[in-house]
Amino acid sequence: MALAEGHIVRNPASLLFTPREASRSERRVMGVEDVKKCFGVLGQRERLIVKLAILAGMRPGEIFALTWGRLTATSVDIRQRIYRGMIDTPKSSLSVRQAALPEGLLREIEAWRGISLVTDDDAWVFPSEKLSTPMSKDNCWNRSIKPKLAKAGLAWANFQVMRRTHSTLDLNCLVPQCDGVKYEQLPSWEALWDKYFTGAPARQRQCVEQYKIVKRA
Numbered sequence: 001m002a003l004a005e006g007h008i009v010r011n012p013a014s015l016l017f018t019p020r021e022a023s024r025s026e027r028r029v030m031g032v033e034d035v036k037k038c039f040g041v042l043g044q045r046e047r048l049i050v051k052l053a054i055l056a057g058m059r060p061g062e063i064f065a066l067t068w069g070r071l072t073a074t075s076v077d078i079r080q081r082i083y084r085g086m087i088d089t090p091k092s093s094l095s096v097r098q099a100a101l102p103e104g105l106l107r108e109i110e111a112w113r114g115i116s117l118v119t120d121d122d123a124w125v126f127p128s129e130k131l132s133t134p135m136s137k138d139n140c141w142n143r144s145i146k147p148k149l150a151k152a153g154l155a156w157a158n159f160q161v162m163r164r165t166h167s168t169l170d171l172n173c174l175v176p177q178c179d180g181v182k183y184e185q186l187p188s189w190e191a192l193w194d195k196y197f198t199g200a201p202a203r204q205r206q207c208v209e210q211y212k213i214v215k216r217a
Helices: 032-041 044-054 060-064 103-115 137-151 159-167 180-185 189-197 201-210
Strands: 075-078 081-083 086-088 097-100
Touching: 032 044, 032 137, 044 060, 044 103, 044 137, 044 159, 060 081, 060 137
Parallel strands: none
Antiparallel strands: 075 097, 081 086
């Protein structure tokens, strides 16, 4: 604001930098055994939620804002999210997308549909007890997911870690044009996934089914 109004001629924040010796937080991802353990300790509903994060790359706000009408035979149409308790548009324009679903996950979705009380197109896939509102992400995580992961030694595996794990799927299996050079040129793994994710849902399903996870530098 001060710069825009002409009170100063240079942004002082531009002089800030991170020293090389400064410690950096570790960006952990789950290995295959971690993922299997995670799936094994959770109940049906919670397992489906984390599978949508890990296998379909969905953000938690997108998962809990999901309605039955957005699910197709092969993918999920992501058009909204829950942000600070309110229905909102996705994080960015690129976040409006078709997320491919592997066959195993589609079977679990249909099993969940079979025991859900309301499955109209506009009904929530994960409703609260009222059914007319979506489940609270924080309540679900703190009461039903986090304690079980902690007992399994996975207390560090939050939704961010799960989606980051999804981003380590070998994108060369999905889009041949996606190579290491392009990866280095993009600012983050989110930018990488948003750029190459939406164009090849069928290839993504094949890759997820094979469960090819690679560590990227």
